[in-house]
Amino acid sequence: MPDRSDRLLDAYDVLLLDLDGVVYLGPEPVPGAPAHLARARAAGVALAFVTNNAGRTPGQVAEQLTRLGIPAAPGDVVTSAQAAAGLLAEQLEPGSAVYLLGGAGLEEALLAVGLRPVTEPDGGAVAVVSGFGPQMPWQRVVDGAILIGAGLPWVAANTDASFPTDRGTGPGHGALVDLLTRFTGVVPTVAGKPHTPLFAETLKRFPGARALMIGDRLDTDIAGARAAGIDALLVLTGVDGPEQAAAAPPALRPDFVGPDLSVLFGSAAAARREVPPARGSTVVSAAHGTVAP
Incomplete structure (x- = not known):
């Protein structure tokens, strides 16, 4: 066991956890994740x-998390x-109507946040918001596109380009x-990730906290954390592995980098990646050793 002064977890007050690939894989928790997260909370x-x-x-x-043994x-x-x-709440008056594509x-x-979602094009909307909504009728998409084109x-x-289903990968939001941008x-x-508002929204709940983002994707979790100025840990239980991490741009x-959430209880020095500027990157992982470019 590392000296507690060098334990990775002890440098942070809050863990920002991506879900799929970090906490769970489809309908099941990532092996060991419930116990590791309980241990972090106990600390x-x-x-x-x-x-x-x-x-x-x-x-x-x-x-869902609670059913998987992770009380939330x-x-x-x-x-x-x-x-x-x-x-939108920062930009609009309280009670403003927002056309809901989601x-x-x-x-x-x-x-x-005190805004009024509407789904009719004549509902007085002053802005449009969109998100994943698989049950949306096509007419709502058409009306939303017209409102966006009119300048709202x-x-x-x-x-997100895709999302997993029990029948395979489907198109995401x-x-x-x-489609709307082309039209x-x-x-x-x-x-959302990799953009910074989601990180800012999260940190509002933990003012002044030392935060660590934990994700399995370089292009969303890690890129977003870097853009937000938050330390980032890549766990190798999801999408990206050590080879992708080694080849990643700054x-x-x-x-x-660590094999899974157990890395939180090991040495920070062992988990820290070193990136020599002259010859690319090196990944240090307790489970995977050093991967040179």
């Missing part, structure tokens, strides 16, 4: 579950829908963003 570190998923409410996410309350969950609603997650988030501000919860010529303000390189 006094707060947990924030940070997700680009805008379709589900924080309560639904918290229920809605307040522990931060979604891209909440970040998008927060951006599902329950976005609707709840808008109501929580547009905030997108995320630009990013596909709708691409209107308008590029939305994006709230904007996508994590501060630490």
